[in-house]
Amino acid sequence: MTPPPPVTRILVTGGAGFIGSHYVRTLLGPDGPAGPDGPARTEVTVLDRLTYAGNLANLAPVRDHPGFAFLHGDIRDADLVDKLVSEHDQVVHFAAESHVDRSILGAAEFVRTNVLGTQTLLDACLRHRTAPFVHISTDEVYGSIETGSWTEDEPVRPNSPYAASKASADLIALSYHRTHGLDVRVTRCSNNYGPHHFPEKVVPLFITRLLDGGKVPLYGDGSHVRDWLHVDDHVRAIELVRTRGRAGEIYNIGGGTELSNRKLTSLLLDACGADWSHVQQVEDRKGHDRRYAVDWTKIRDELGYRPAKDFATGLAETVAWYRDNRSWWQPLLSRAAL
Numbered sequence: 001m002t003p004p005p006p007v008t009r010i011l012v013t014g015g016a017g018f019i020g021s022h023y024v025r026t027l028l029g030p031d032g033p034a035g036p037d038g039p040a041r042t043e044v045t046v047l048d049r050l051t052y053a054g055n056l057a058n059l060a061p062v063r064d065h066p067g068f069a070f071l072h073g074d075i076r077d078a079d080l081v082d083k084l085v086s087e088h089d090q091v092v093h094f095a096a097e098s099h100v101d102r103s104i105l106g107a108a109e110f111v112r113t114n115v116l117g118t119q120t121l122l123d124a125c126l127r128h129r130t131a132p133f134v135h136i137s138t139d140e141v142y143g144s145i146e147t148g149s150w151t152e153d154e155p156v157r158p159n160s161p162y163a164a165s166k167a168s169a170d171l172i173a174l175s176y177h178r179t180h181g182l183d184v185r186v187t188r189c190s191n192n193y194g195p196h197h198f199p200e201k202v203v204p205l206f207i208t209r210l211l212d213g214g215k216v217p218l219y220g221d222g223s224h225v226r227d228w229l230h231v232d233d234h235v236r237a238i239e240l241v242r243t244r245g246r247a248g249e250i251y252n253i254g255g256g257t258e259l260s261n262r263k264l265t266s267l268l269l270d271a272c273g274a275d276w277s278h279v280q281q282v283e284d285r286k287g288h289d290r291r292y293a294v295d296w297t298k299i300r301d302e303l304g305y306r307p308a309k310d311f312a313t314g315l316a317e318t319v320a321w322y323r324d325n326r327s328w329w330q331p332l333l334s335r336a337a338l
């Protein structure tokens, strides 16, 4: 009889947030490696501080999975992190302060969690040789680009305090590979959308306001451009990087749908059955990056990644999810107010 495959124990930080919880539900779900017919034995521990953006309801579908554990704690707690890292084989690191507008109001928590928290995790991984360490970053580290797109060789030129804290964390993570040979892999994705997205980011903010018959704030002239990536595609790309990526490498992850904020607003109005009278043009965000665009040829050619969700379908499904899950987002509205 062939022995069962060894168990892989993965520590997922920030797994109660939007993308991290999607990742955990996917890993432990029917189509994931730890689902009933999955090929691998995988156990997942989520470490999450449950800030305003963390939500245990996001993990309800996997709460009773035998391979799932949740730990309420902070990635800056060195003793806790050391113990947890020693008990796991790999780390996928999502935990962060993630909202640009909040970083403009105050950057301290961004530096503490995004920079010092990442370094605390890396030190523990180094001590216990826990790897790969998959560091989830953002295209915002590159700055802003008028035309064309960034490859992974582009230097970081972040503009917002949020982006600067993520870029700092990226550089520290990569330094642990170059200095110590730790297997660190960095992903830089474009703007995510999908269900369970905290209602302060543009897509869920606009959907929830429009479903309530309210007005939505459009920054400046609405000409800022973003590439949109469905969270399903993002999570698939992260899995490719975790299982088949190379140590010390950066992988850009794009969604393939570039839209100005004005165009995005018009699609959201249509999807929610509202018109432009629901849009309020507001003063532009300070230092607002005009355009982000990543070149994701590397992950396509090396790991076979391609975004599968077309934007019209993904957006319609997302609006339907918010329509059907008012009980998930309504209690969050008071926490979303800046």
Ligand code: NAD
Pocket: 013, 014, 015, 016, 017, 018, 019, 020, 047, 048, 049, 050, 051, 052, 053, 054, 055, 073, 074, 075, 076, 093, 094, 095, 096, 097, 098, 099, 113, 117, 136, 137, 138, 139, 166, 189, 190, 191, 192, 193, 198
């Ligand atoms: P999110 O804000 O929804 O979730 C962040 C999670 O981290 C929350 O559950 C929060 O409780 C937890 N957390 C925060 N500080 C912590 C700490 N000190 N210790 C432990 N847990 C802590 O964020 P998200 O949108 O899911 O983003 C996940 C990652 O992806 C982040 O690193 C973010 O920078 C990156 N990213 C997000 C996007 C996007 O479009 N949402 C785009 C690019 C990159």
